[in-house]
Every structure is written in C-alpha cells, then in structure tokens.
Amino acid sequence: MRYRLFLLASAMLAAAASAQSVGDTPRPARATIDSGILVGETRGGVNVFRGIPYAKPPLGELRWRAPQKPDKWSGERAALANEPPCPQPVNSDGTVNGGGVAGVQSEDCLYLSVYAPANVSKAPVVLWFYGGGAFLGAGHLGSYNGTANAREGVVTVAINYRLGALANFTHPALTRTAGPKDPLGNFALTDAVAALEWIKRNVAAFGGDPNNVTIAGQSAGGVMVMNLLSIPDARGLYHKAIVQSGALLTRGQTLAEAEERGVAAAASLGLPPDVTAAQLRSVSAQTFVAGEKTRRGVTSPIDGRFRTIATVDALNAGTEIDVPVMVGSNSGEPGFDNARTVAKLAGDSGAGAWLYRFDYVPGFRKDEWKSGAIHSAELMFTFDSIETSGWAVSAAGKADAADREVAKRVHSCWIAFYKMSAQAKSLTCGAGVNWPAFTEAGDDVMQFRATPQLVKSKTIPDGSPRSSPPRT
Template identity: 55%
Template structure:
C-alpha cells in the first residue's frame, strides 16, 4: 500500500487550508474562490469568500455545479459527472510541487458544452504537472442557465455588469484568487496560463477579449474550443429565456424572486433551459473575441491552440493561430493524431473530442478514458505531450519557441504556417494547410 498522505497547511487571504502531501505533490481540494452563488446571489457576479477561523480541511472535492445526471449515481453523464451536485459549487482543486517557489501556474477550465462537467475529474489530475514543476488550478464554474441567463426582472436590478456571462465572471474571480493567493502555494502570479478544452476552451477564447481579465494571465491555451461565433445580443438572449420559461409556467412578468425560487433541478432538467443561452454582449463583455482578433485588440499573449484529428474545428484553430499570432506574441498550432491501440475499433477516423486530455495531462491512470488498457506507446506519448504543455506553461511570455519532448522544437505558426502533429512516435512539424478541418464527414460540412 502507498504511504498515507501527510497533512500540509497553507495560509490564504481568507484563512488556513489543510491539504494532503504525497510523493512530492501537495493537493488541495474544495478550495472556495467565491461565495456560494445561491439565494439572492444566483445570477449575480461572484462575491468574495468570507474569512473563516481555524483550519479548513481541503482534502475532498465539493459537489459539481448543477447539471443533468443519470438517476443511477454510479453512471456518469456525458461530462463525466455522477452523483450529487450543488449550486454551492465555486471551488478549486490545486496540485502544487511540494516546497515550490516561483512555480508557473495553469488555471484549467473544464469542458462540457457549457452545461456539464467539473474541474475535479480525473482527466484533469495535475500530479504530473506538479512533478514537472507546474501548479495546476482546476476550476468549477457555473453551468447552463445558472451561467448564461438574462431576463427583464434581472436587468431591472441594475447590476453594473449587466446580466448573463456568469461563467466568465467566475473564471475572472478564479484568476483573481490566483493572483492574490498563489504565492502561498509557491506559485508565480506573474506567470499564469489560462487553459481549457471544449467549452473551457471557449471560455478561454472569450477571456482573450474580456476587459475584466486583462493582466490576470500571461499565456492562453485553447484545446478544441476555438468558438469564433459572435456573442449573443442581450435583448435576443432575454427573449429566448422568456420563451423557454414558458415550459415551466413562467414568462416575462416573472419577478426576480420568482426566478430565484425555481429549483436548480428544474433548470437543469428542462430541455429548453438546461444548456443556458451563451455569452451575451453587454457592458461587462463589450465585444466578441472574433471581432477583437480581426481588429488586433485582443490581449496580446502567447496562444497555443489546436484540435484532434477525429473531430472538426481545425480550421477555426488555424484562424485563431493566424489572427492571434499575426503580430506581437506568437501562436502555436497543434493537431493530436494518436489513436490508442485499445481504441482502434472505435476511433476509425482519428482521435475523437476529448481524446487528448489524458495525454496533455499525462493522466492516463486517473482518467476514465485510459487506465490499464493503455500500452507502453500511449504512456510514452503522454510523457512527451505533457512535457510540451508544461514547457508552454513555463516559458517566458516573450519566447519564440517551445522546447520539449527530448529535443523537439515547436516553432510558432507564423509565416511558415506550421503545426505540431502529435502522432504515436511523438511530435513533428508539418504544413498546416495540408491538414483538413476534421474527418471527412465533418470537413465536408
């Protein structure tokens, strides 16, 4: 049996936290980064966490944010979540090298189509990152209609931020928590990468042009999340909400108290409401990232972006790399091409959506996608790929290349229009123009 973890205590602004230290890695679970967004704080910007007295235990994950789950608590949903959820869900999971000092930080935003998932899932285990000298902060953020929802009664409350975009606000609150507290864990608040996959990558895309996020991060990573559609007009979003509320017997005349009295279970179980209503354009979120990229007004930080060969979206990733790296900080484009031997019968057109996660985190043994089925080739590639991701987290913001995987030099997309291809034997550079958007049926759409 492995040795029992040793308690480790860290003081943050709100009080003391007790986590576990084992094998050179300190792990803290269930760290609150904002007050519970419940009752009158539902559909409000995140509020500060009240200070606590004594030592708060941080060794277990708190419940995921409300989302549709299987009635059988042993069966995960499509976002990997099973069992209980709670609106009180704004928590972090943190993996840090023991006795770290000045360590780079990655703040991870999970995927799940904006209405599923949690930061505490095994695919996002930051143990390998910590052993490589990087702190990983996995974030829960509000989902579905708790995250993206606007209504005349809420607009009448006159919040300066406007209505909607609560997941974006949560991401900013998590970054502010990192700015204020990460040094206590040995992290460098001046070297923070925001990163995410799928919906989390979409949030990172949004943060590239969000004024409230400026200065809170120094690099950005977008995995299968280059969502370049325009944000939604706030009035249009409100009209869609009012229409959907008719399915539960409410409408435009509902008061803010009426809306906040609707149970979380009702919001996540009603098909027209469960997914939320996407980002809205307002005072808080004045312009969509695609418009900022075209105008050259996005936050000028190094960007890594890419997709998997068995999914669509590489064309959008290439657009992001082109526009984000056209001047100033570089952009690095990738495509993940490896299909594990045990998935050959299923993934006949290449690795599917989310397949890269257990490789970019080197989390094969904690991910539900891997475990004992993985072979030596999978494990060797995971070690190489994760080394490239941590090299990006570590590199200075003015670096012009990523050096990783035992001598591989990952050049910027730049004028050469090259991408790093992660195949079974490891990464290699290739012309991006030769790579299709995805498998045939996706690329032809």
C-alpha cells in the same frame, strides 16, 4: 455546437484513484490564504488541496450575479475532499453523464482544487476549465489530475464554474433589477475572472507565481478561454492561453437577443410574462436543469458591461488581450480550420501563437476510432493522467508502454508552454523537437502522433465530423 467530455467513465472512481496515486504515505500540508488556513495533504512531493471556496455560494440574491469574495473562517479548514459539482443533468441510475459526473450536485459549487510541487516558489500556474457543453462537467475529474504537472514544477488550479441556465441566462426582469455595473449574463465567465483574482491574491501561498499564469481549457472550457481573450476585467490576470478543441469564432449575441431567449426559456417552465427577478430566483436549480429548453442556458451576450466585444471581432481588429496562445484540435473531429484561423490572428503581431493537431490513436481504440482521435482524446495525454482518467477504468490495463511514452512527450509540450517566457517565439519539447510559433509564411503545426513532428498546416484537413465518445 455540442461539446462532450471523453471517457470520464467514473467521476467517483477517478477521484478515488487520484487520492490513491503512488507515493509515500500522505502527510498534512498547510497553506495560509486570505480566507484562512487550509490543511490538505502531501504525497510524493506533491501538495494537494481540494474543495477550496473561491467565492461565496451563488445562492438566493447572489444567483445570476457576479461572484463575491468568500467569507473568512476561523481555525484550520480541511481541504481533503472535493465539493459537489454545479447543478447539471445526471442519470437516475447512478451512471455518469456525458460530462463524467454522477450523484449529488449543489448550487453551492464555486470551489477549486490545487496541485502544487512541495517546497517551491514562483512556479508557473495553470488555471484549468473543463469541457462539457457549458452544462456538464466538474473540475475535480481524474483526467484533470494535476499530479504530473506538479512533478514537473507547475501549479494546477482546477475550478468548478456555473453551468447551464445558472451560468448563462439573461432576462428583462434581471436586467431591470441589476446595478449599473452588474454583468447581464456571462456568469460562468465572471466565475473565471473571480478565480483569476483568487490566484493573484493567493497562489504564492502554494508556491505559484501570480505573474506567470496560463488559462487553459478543452471544448466548452476552450471556449471559456477564447472569450477571456477579450474580457476587459481579465486583462493582466493571466499571461498565456491554451485552447483545446474550442476555437469558436462567432459574433456573439446582442443583449436583446439573449433577453428574448431568456423570456422563452422562462415561459417553457410555466412562468408568466411578467415574472419578477425574485420569482426567477425562487425556481429550484433542479427545475432549470431538468427543463429541455433551460438546461443548456442562454448563450453569453455582449452586454456592454462585462463582455464588450466578441473575441473574433477583437482578433480581427487586433484589440484582443495579447498573450501567447496555443490552439489546436484532434484528427477525428472538425475544428482545425478554426484553430488555424485563431493562430493566424492571435500571432499576427506581438505575442506568438502555437498550432497543434492531436492525431494519436492508442492500439486498443483503433477498431473504434476509424477516423482518428476523437473529441477529448488528448486530455489524458496533455495532463499525463492515464492512471487517473476515465481510462483507468475503461483501459483495464490495455494502455501500454507506447501510450505512456506518447503521454510523456505530449505533456512535455504543455509543460514547456507553461514555463516559457511570454516573449518566446519558439519552444522545445516532445523529445527535442523545436516548435516555432505559427506564422502564415512558416505555416508550422505540431502533429502529435507516436512521435511529434512539425508539418505544414495547409496539408491537414479540417477533420472528421464529430462523433460521440463511446460509453465505458
């Protein structure tokens, strides 16, 4: 299953745009966390901190290990610039890849950004996981700009997590040298748990409520959220979940299957059958990224340690982490049937589930998006980030007042979900629409068109075959 981000045309331009958002002249903003003092900036009532380490660099002996708490620093640490994204294939001509990234990457990449309302306490928190097929992307891109969230009273934490073979790789040599409790593969998911632990320890310093945390992601990031619904170490660290075009329902591979794939991947790099863990760790990150059979990594196994069950099996057994779930897809891609299944299973008892379908095509894309809103089309609307997303370049002023009004309405539904009680069974958003939790009997789904409306899910087809987003 391929995942691609949509219209993140220039990561560097988007980052610059986010720094130059409208508002007053930036002033220093400080926060004291368990690692030390951070100095970010405040502008227009929003505090922004960039490049915050949430784990030690996963280098050398820490490659293919669970992340460790970051070292403390002395004095004040500037948090004004984004650190390089995790290693991934990039284009040699300097244009962005399919995940919106160009230029320098680094294996030292476990950093996050925080967008927070100024002068608040106990604000809802969202932890965001980007898409990109689990081998592309970065957390700082303009579509994920959390300024609009902060202006509505929500703290956004966007992380980088390990990608490709540096995230999802299993090999007998690594298994033999792992400690009895060390995870075997699944390192992107261990990064996610480390970020949740960081939030529990530190988000209050930014005005956030560690007892109201939503995990959210799109595409491969949505798959991360799906997997976290059955990760024992994540239990209690989050309280709601959003899955955007990532409702993957697969059994998960066994450790033996993952090791077999890892052996084949290592062999493709010319490594011997008896390669050692030390030799594997000595291979450059760029080599793994460049290898045709290694760049995407080896799918996360059920290792019996960190990941004990596939989420689809936990949902069917009723043993998943029971939190409110919002799940959906776009009209110009497949996946709605899976989203409906997740909503049915997640909302069958206990916490509610909310089902949506994004079906809005802006006027200047109607000639291209013949089959509906393509994969990732919803991002700039759910974040209300038209001005800082890749569209800030590609739209060139073509996004109009109607597009911005739709963004405000869609964004209001995400904000309502972040703010609602975990015991809620309905929410109100989108200019006053009451959106009930999904049940088989009610069969309600929110359809996001020019005006949000409730329809019956059985009237909505699975979706069009996914097409690649246009280059912009």
